[in-house]
Amino acid sequence: MKPSHLVIGLMSGTSLDGVDAALVEITGSGESTRIQVKHFVSVPFANDVQAELLRVASQTPVPAQVISHLNFLLATLYTEAIAQLCQEAGIELNQVDLIGSHGQTIFHQSEPAAFCGRMLASTLQIGEGSLLAGNTGVTTISDFRPRDMAAGGKGAPLIPYVDYLLFRDDRLGRVLLNVGGIANITSLPASAEMEQVKAFDTGPGNMVIDALVRRFTNEEKTYDANGSIAAGGQVIAPLLEKLLAHPFFSADPPKTAGREQFGEAFVRQMLEHSKTARFEDLVCTATELTARSVAAAVTRFVLPATRVQQLIVSGGGARNAFLMQRLQVAVTGIKVVTSDDLGVPTAAKEAIGFAILANETLHLHAGNVPGATGARYPAVLGKVVYGDNYKRLRGIE
Amino acid sequence: MKPSHLVIGLMSGTSLDGVDAALVEITGSGESTRIQVKHFVSVPFANDVQAELLRVASQTPVPAQVISHLNFLLATLYTEAIAQLCQEAGIELNQVDLIGSHGQTIFHQSEPAAFCGRMLASTLQIGEGSLLAGNTGVTTISDFRPRDMAAGGKGAPLIPYVDYLLFRDDRLGRVLLNVGGIANITSLPASAEMEQVKAFDTGPGNMVIDALVRRFTNEEKTYDANGSIAAGGQVIAPLLEKLLAHPFFSADPPKTAGREQFGEAFVRQMLEHSKTARFEDLVCTATELTARSVAAAVTRFVLPATRVQQLIVSGGGARNAFLMQRLQVAVTGIKVVTSDDLGVPTAAKEAIGFAILANETLHLHAGNVPGATGARYPAVLGKVVYGDNYKRLRGIE
Numbered sequence: 101m102k103p104s105h106l107v108i109g110l111m112s113g114t115s116l117d118g119v120d121a122a123l124v125e126i127t128g129s130g131e132s133t134r135i136q137v138k139h140f141v142s143v144p145f146a147n148d149v150q151a152e153l154l155r156v157a158s159q160t161p162v163p164a165q166v167i168s169h170l171n172f173l174l175a176t177l178y179t180e181a182i183a184q185l186c187q188e189a190g191i192e193l194n195q196v197d198l199i200g201s202h203g204q205t206i207f208h209q210s211e212p213a214a215f216c217g218r219m220l221a222s223t224l225q226i227g228e229g230s231l232l233a234g235n236t237g238v239t240t241i242s243d244f245r246p247r248d249m250a251a252g253g254k255g256a257p258l259i260p261y262v263d264y265l266l267f268r269d270d271r272l273g274r275v276l277l278n279v280g281g282i283a284n285i286t287s288l289p290a291s292a293e294m295e296q297v298k299a300f301d302t303g304p305g306n307m308v309i310d311a312l313v314r315r316f317t318n319e320e321k322t323y324d325a326n327g328s329i330a331a332g333g334q335v336i337a338p339l340l341e342k343l344l345a346h347p348f349f350s351a352d353p354p355k356t357a358g359r360e361q362f363g364e365a366f367v368r369q370m371l372e373h374s375k376t377a378r379f380e381d382l383v384c385t386a387t388e389l390t391a392r393s394v395a396a397a398v399t400r401f402v403l404p405a406t407r408v409q410q411l412i413v414s415g416g417g418a419r420n421a422f423l424m425q426r427l428q429v430a431v432t433g434i435k436v437v438t439s440d441d442l443g444v445p446t447a448a449k450e451a452i453g454f455a456i457l458a459n460e461t462l463h464l465h466a467g468n469v470p471g472a473t474g475a476r477y478p479a480v481l482g483k484v485v486y487g488d489n490y491k492r493l494r495g496i497e
Numbered sequence: 498m499k500p501s502h503l504v505i506g507l508m509s510g511t512s513l514d515g516v517d518a519a520l521v522e523i524t525g526s527g528e529s530t531r532i533q534v535k536h537f538v539s540v541p542f543a544n545d546v547q548a549e550l551l552r553v554a555s556q557t558p559v560p561a562q563v564i565s566h567l568n569f570l571l572a573t574l575y576t577e578a579i580a581q582l583c584q585e586a587g588i589e590l591n592q593v594d595l596i597g598s599h600g601q602t603i604f605h606q607s608e609p610a611a612f613c614g615r616m617l618a619s620t621l622q623i624g625e626g627s628l629l630a631g632n633t634g635v636t637t638i639s640d641f642r643p644r645d646m647a648a649g650g651k652g653a654p655l656i657p658y659v660d661y662l663l664f665r666d667d668r669l670g671r672v673l674l675n676v677g678g679i680a681n682i683t684s685l686p687a688s689a690e691m692e693q694v695k696a697f698d699t700g701p702g703n704m705v706i707d708a709l710v711r712r713f714t715n716e717e718k719t720y721d722a723n724g725s726i727a728a729g730g731q732v733i734a735p736l737l738e739k740l741l742a743h744p745f746f747s748a749d750p751p752k753t754a755g756r757e758q759f760g761e762a763f764v765r766q767m768l769e770h771s772k773t774a775r776f777e778d779l780v781c782t783a784t785e786l787t788a789r790s791v792a793a794a795v796t797r798f799v800l801p802a803t804r805v806q807q808l809i810v811s812g813g814g815a816r817n818a819f820l821m822q823r824l825q826v827a828v829t830g831i832k833v834v835t836s837d838d839l840g841v842p843t844a845a846k847e848a849i850g851f852a853i854l855a856n857e858t859l860h861l862h863a864g865n866v867p868g869a870t871g872a873r874y875p876a877v878l879g880k881v882v883y884g885d886n887y888k889r890l891r892g893i894e
Contacts, residue, residue, distance in 0.1 A: 146613070146614075148613050148614065149613050152613060156561050157561065159560035159561055159562055160560070161558035161559050161560050162558050162559070162560075162561070163556035163557070163558050163559075163604075164553050164554065164556060164559070164564060164603045164604045164621060165556055165604045165606065165619075165621075167561060167564055167604075167621065168603075168604040168605075168606070168619040168620065168621035169612040169613075169617050169619045171619060171621065172617050172618070172619035172643075173612060173613055173615060173617055176615065176617070206561045206565075207560075207561045207562045207564075207565040208565075209562065209565070215566040215570060216543070216545050216546050216549060216566075216570055217543075217545065218570060218573065220566050220569050220570055220573070221569070222562075222565040222566045222568060222569035222625075223565060224561060224562075224564060224565035224568065228619075228643050228647075229643075229880060230640070230643035230644040230646070230647050230880065231643060231646070231647045233644065233647065234644060234646075234647020234648055234876070235647065243627070243880075246569075246625050246626075246627035246628060247627040247630065247631060247882060247883075249569075249627070249628070249631075250625075250627050250628045250630065250631020250632065251631050461883075464883070464887060464888070464891065479631065479883075480883040480887060482882075483626060483627065483640075483880035483881065483882050484880065484881040484882075485644060485879075485880050485881075486644075486858075486861070486876075486877040490861060490877060491861070494861065
């Protein structure tokens with residue numbers, strides 16, 4: 101196989117706001133992985149697509165055909181994002197070796213529940229890998245979560261493997277924090293072995309903040325740019341206390357969160373508790389909830405086992421100055437930085453991650469961290485669909 | 498790679514009655530493929546599973562979580578069928594090299610329709626390949642249709658490639674007919690090249706018959722065993738004429754049919770047309786509809802281009818003696834036989850087919866026939882998920 105590959109990573113997260121696409125040159129694999137980020141684009145979904153995704157992800161009943169069509173539609177939109185990425189980067193699609201795509205999660209339940217007389221956990225990602233491979237001609241690896249669940253894991257988080265490859269340090273204990281719709285952390289003790297890596301979701305990232313902003317601005321704004329709304333408000337202490345009492349926060353990791361815990365019902369509960377509260381106070385409280393739940397997770401579940409010098413933030417939340425400030429206050433004694441400071445663009449980190457995970461599968465390496473997902477064993481993740489380039493890729497012509 | 502592989506093929510069809518599993522030793526690949534069928538089991542779904550599948554496939558609105566759970570549930574049931582297959586065959590799972598699984602189709606629309614402002618065709622199969630690979634430890638290739646659709650095809654039928662490998666003859670022109678819920682034919686002219694293979698759905702197979710039997714026996718019977726109900730009835734000629742006027746039958750191939758055309762709505766239309774008709778006359782008419790629509794398809798779309806000596810029947814319909822008799826009457830001049838007569842068990846043919854298609858993908862061969870699906874090019878089908886045996890399979894240890 102070639103020593104280096106040009107790989108596109110795609111991520112569309114629980115915030116349902118669009119797709120991130122990163123073009124990465126990856127040299128080697130496993131612990132010898134080296135990356136060079138060539139370009140990154142973030143392409144928002146049109147309003148009607150976002151509304152349809154939100155409807156489905158909120159578990160509104162729909163005919164199977166809606167999910168079938170959305171699966172193909174997302175792959176079409178991903179294809180367009182890839183075209184834009186390549187054009188802006190000045191490369192042709194046929195130079196790309198591989199695509200890694202997380203897909204859009206429309207349901208994720210990592211704890212078994214009763215269904216047709218059996219106990220079942222399950223997860224469902226859409227964004228058809230076969231259509232991506234067909235549209236682009238590039239071999240595509242997609243839908244990484246189910247293979248981890250089949251290994252007894254919770255199917256998430258998957259980025260910890262990437263964190264381990266990119267951010268482990270000989271001397272510094274580090275915690276990686278990604279603030280998307282949901283927030284998750286990866287703990288990397290100084291000179292960590294894979295077996296020492298722990299990771300889990302800490303709770304809401306931007307999900308609750310965004311939902312409040314959308315609601316109170318009648319969808320005119322979709323997020324709290326730079327935290328300026330929250331900065332003008334005050335924390336509603338009794339509400340914050342009540343929210344922090346959610347059993348998710350005290351549950352032992354590994355654990356995963358989603359719209360199921362922190363979606364519409366959670367926001368409704370906030371509004372009912374504080375019926376006359378000011379908009380900016382609610383947003384401030386939601387922002388504090390994110391900061392405090394992250395800090396509590398670090399204190400409860402990381403610090404007892406290892407020393408931590410740096411908290412490295414990525415995802416949309418890294419651009420929220422008020423949140424960053426509250427985080428630094430909440431995690432006293434740990435330096436809060438962004439992944440930009442370490443050379444990995446914050447917004448692109450998860451998309452880069454799925455490029456790296458695809459490269460691992462291409463090299464037949466496992467991509468899950470059992471200490472992060474709870475899997476019984478490391479498994480080669482994802483589903484490989486061959487594009488026209490498969491012979492070149494597999495070195496048989 | 499090893500010269501021969503032990504492969505399990507899985508098929509659960511539009512009749513929603515269970516899963517067929519075939520254990521096949523496959524030597525070589527492509528035109529040199531030789532098979533030995535080791536064992537076959539057909540495992541019915543429990544009533545509650547079947548009801549849930551029917552609900553979803555009938556496009557009753559459901560939350561995404563139902564589809565997510567069904568996707569994992571089916572893989573669990575497939576795993577149990579595989580365990581039974583291996584036990585009866587006296588082999589261990591770790592002797593199996595590969596699994597090929599079609600999955601359960603819960604939506605299939607091969608003609609583009611408007612969705613979120615775009616024209617989209619799409620297809621959705623469930624029966625999670627990652628869970629099969631995890632549960633069994635065997636590398637699994639599943640979900641073959643979408644890659645053909647990504648190549649511009651209708652995603653079905655896919656068995657024609659297998660028909661070509663197993664049944665082409667130097668001297669005889671052959672038509673393969675599979676009668677499942679839907680009936681489809683593959684035309685193989687004498688000494689055919691792949692480019693000469695044509696295949697398409699002819700319309701209902703057992704779907705309409707089964708629906709009538711279920712309805713009139715209050716679900717006590719689910720099919721017309723050996724055609725004995727139909728044999729006691731008479732064709733309602735005006736109704737038959739009306740049904741044969743359905744535009745699907747005269748549409749040019751390639752074409753695919755499903756529950757969308759010949760499901761509940763179609764049966765309701767029959768009952769409304771003949772409100773006082775006797776049960777056995779309706780079943781007889783539905784059986785004649787299958788026979789006559791197959792014969793019409795052969796006459797209209799096959800015979801103008803090639804001579805045909807044999808019609809080789811497989812699928813559940815091959816066990817319906819009355820249907821076989823009506824078929825022989827309808828296709829005068831062509832000898833009607835079953836695939837059993839040529840060494841391939843009728844009930845197992847489609848499951849065997851997906852074992853062979855998986856073997857083709859393992860060898861990086863395309864598995865679709867453009868003349869059957871309408872695809873612009875032959876594509877390597879399916880999604881590869883690695884089981885614990887991946888190193889042995891890929892020959893890297």
